[in-house]
Amino acid sequence: MRWKRIRAIAVKEMIQIRRDTRSLIIALFMPLMQLILLGYGVSLDIKHVPICVYDQEGSQNSQALLKHFQASDYFSITALLGNYRQVKRALDSDLCRVAIVVPHDFSERLSDQGSSTVSLLADASDDNTANIAIGYAQAVVATFSGNVQLEAAGFGGNPPPQGGVLLQERVWFNEGLDSRYFIIPGVIALIMALVGALLTSLTISREWERGTMELLISTPVSSNEVMAGKLIPYFVIGLADAVFCLVFAVFWFHVPFRGTLFTLFFTTSLFLVVVLGVGFLISAGIKSQIGATQIAVLVTLLPTSILSGYAFPIDQMPPVVQTITYLVFARYYVTILKxxxxxxSGILDLASPIFAMIIYASVVAFLAGRAFKKTLD
Amino acid sequence: MRDPAVSDEVAIRVDNLVKRFGDFVAIDHISFQVERGKIIGFLGPNGAGKSTTIRILCGLLRPTEGRVFVAGIDVARDPESVRQHIGYMSQKFSLYSDLTVLENLQFFGGIYRVPKNLLPERIHFALEMAGLLGRENALVSTLAGGWKQRLGLGCAILHRPPILFLDEPTSGVDPESRRRFWDLIHSLSDANVTIVVSTHYMDEAEYCNEIALIDRGRLLALESPSTLKARNIGGDLLALECDDIGKAIRLLKGHPGVRDVAAFGNRLHIIVDRDKGASSAIANTLAQHTVLVKRLDQIEPTIDDIFVQMVGAERDSRRANP
Structure with a gap:
């Protein structure tokens, strides 16, 4: 390995990236686009579910209940309806996801029998949202119900009911239960994987396609020098993209960063070795730029977005799929980033995913070093 | 690894070289050697095996059989050492078109590890040679063919290699640029650089010290241009210009006294038995069949004629004894 040759290739590669619009867009705009798209677009929180209300009674009590719904972040009342036909139409036309029907004897039964019912109609074509909305509605009604009981007890002059078990919740790490906090670190892994593999997938195939490879391999440069020289610029770009993502995540999305920059730098470098190595492998194997790009997207974007656990928790996947995720290199980095x-977490807490990445990086680097042969045969 | 059997005066030695791609035999038992400082030209039609031979000599392809020594090094065993001693240039696969003239020169200077103190002077030399002084910052993609080709040569000799391989360096370049290019090649040869050059322009053969005629993977001849031209083509050569070449070919094939007929552009070259009045017999036949003859006279054979005649003879003999 001669530094002079490596430098010559690295400089040349940097100039080519600078003059290649496609590479520039991938390197500079793709991270920003992905952060904005995924940061804003993918939210697993369900807020402001549109509900319609058919209040048959229209009493003080029914209004009090509806106020609880109105006050909650999870619902917004989009229409007040007057009959069941309107309720059906509202659900059909997506005016609301959930409809609440307060019966005409709501207050009467409440005061006579001490309990009453309201109906909830949910559009379960999106079962996940429906389930969550029903859960929220139950919580809202339970709070209302508790208030009513307390009031009733107060009226009767009895002491308020004692005992019962109260769950005191303390949510750690993502105190606001904001799914963006959970998503953004994973998005960074997605960006690094995509950008790194896409850019490097072009680097060897471009030379084959333009015919410059023939000249390059007629020179004394060794295949390891070619690999090192070609990957250094992409490594630098990858690190720059990582810094950009970090700054954007912390200052724009206000995701807390509680680890050390050193650990981030170390693990990101490791991840880049894997990603760039994979891109280089693809590029050495496939001699057309288009083909290489497509394969790069296939092996990075798909597994990373579905199987890395960045948005969809791995421990909720079927066991077979869980086993497969161990092959998805991004899962280790996603774990580390989160x-x-x-x-x-400190570097020691992360020993096992880091170890897995080191193994992955060594294997990929080894294969990449042998993948590119200086011959036309 | 140096082979003691290869003397220092021999830059290239090829013994029984065979290259197959699957069932296709691209090079069929070729042997030759080239002395230091000589220019050897590979001549032959497209697909004859010229480029394949050059690529094997550069270590870009591995020989299927036979041995190849370049600068005394066995290329198949140690291609990396060979690459220190050679420069390679091809018209089809050349420079980085998205880099400027200077960036290309600097890149190859780095790749060949030209010492820092020598590089500026050599880059200047290459720029001067290519006629690109003052255009250092032009993108290579904006250069015309002749400049690109001279810059390619400049890049290939930055490290002052003793052996230079040029694969169809002049194809698609205008005649003026081609002549300038050959002047450069001769000045390199004067400096004792061995040059292997392939071309399909027969007229360029005259510029070489030796010519290797290659057809279908076989070496038909390896001689100096003058020896080659003095070769007996087996008769006299007539040039015919007439109004219906197709008809003339049909009439003259198998005509008494005619050995061979070949089309050269708008002319026919006819090889006839020597001193038997074939010329007037041909003129008569053509006149009888209302072919209007514009010109019919004896000419000196060129390398083209010899090549065509040799290829024809070779193919006939292969048909006879396959």
Missing amino acids: ALFLKG
């Missing part, structure tokens, strides 16, 4: 951002 721990770094939200938990502030």
Whole structure:
């Protein structure tokens, strides 16, 4: 390995990236686009579910209940309806996801029998949202119900009911239960994987396609020098993109970063070695730029977005799929990023995913070093 | 690894070289050697095996059989050492078109590890040679063919290699640029650089010290241009210009006294038995069949004629004894 040759290739590669619009867009705009798209677009929180209300009674009590709904962040009342036909139409036309029907004897039964019912109609075509909305509605009604009981007890002159078990919740690491905190660190992994593999996938295939490879391999440069020289610029770009993502996540999305920058730098470098190595492998194997790009997207974007656990928790996947995720290199980095951002884990806490990445990086580097042969055969 | 059997005066030695791609035989038992400082030209039609031979000599392809020594090094065993001693240039696969003239020169200077103190002077030399002084910052993609080709040569000799391989360096370049390019090649040869050059322009053969005629993977001849031209083509050569070449070919094939007929552009070259009045017999036949003859006279054979005649003879003999 001669530094002079490596430098010559690195400089040349940097100039080519600078003059290649496609590479520039991938390197500079893709991270920003992905952060904005995924940061804003993918939210697993359900807020402001549109509900319609058919209040058959229109009493003080029924209004009090509806106020609880109105006050909650989870619902917004979009229409007040007058009959069941309107309720059906509202659900059909997506005017609301959930309809609440307060019966005409709501207050009467409440005071006579001490309990009453309200109906909830939910549009379960999106079962997940429906389930969550029903859960929220139950919580709202339970709070209302508790207030009513307390009031009733107060009226009767009895002491308020004692005992019962109260769950005292303390949510750690993502105190606001904001799913963006959970998503953004994973998005960074997605960006690094995509950008790194896409850019490097072009680097060897471009030379084959333009015919410059023939000249390059007629020179004394070794295949390891070619690999090192070509990957250094992409490594630098990858790190720059990582810094950009970090700054954007912390200052724009206000995701807390609780780990150390050193651990982030170390693990990101490791991840970049894997990603760039994979891109280089693809590029050395496929001699057309288009083909290489497509394969790069296939092996990075798909597994990373579905199987890395960045948005869809791995422990809720079927066992077979869980086993497959061990092959998805991004899962280790996603685990590390989430721990770094939200938990502030140290390098020792992350020993096992780091170890897995080291193994992955060594294997990929080894294969990449042998993949590119200086011959036309 | 140096082979003691290869003397220092021999820059290239090829013994029984065979290259197959699957069932296709691209090079069929070729042997030759080239002395230091000589220019050897590979001549032959497209697909004859010229480029494949050059690529094997540069270590870009591995020989299927046979041995190849370049600068005394066995290329198949140690291609990396060979690459220190050679420069390679091809018209089809050349420079980085998205880099400027200077960036290309600097890149190859780095790749060949030209010492820092020598590089500026050599870059200046290359720029001067290519006629690109003052255009250092032009993108290579904006250069015309002749400049690109001279810059390619400049890049290939930055490290002052003793052996230079040029694969169809002049194809698609205008005649004026081609002549300038050959002047450069001769000045390199004067400096004792061995040059292997392939071309399909027969007229360029005259510029070489030796010519290797290659057809279908076989070496038909390896001689100096003058020896080659003095070769007996087996008769006299007539040039015919007429109004219906197709008809003339049909009439003259198998005509008494005619050995061979070949089309050269708008002319026919006809090889006839020597001193037997074939010329007037041909003129008569053509006149009988209302072919209007514009010109019919004896000419000196060129390398083209010899090549065509040799290829024809070779193919006939292969048909006879396959």
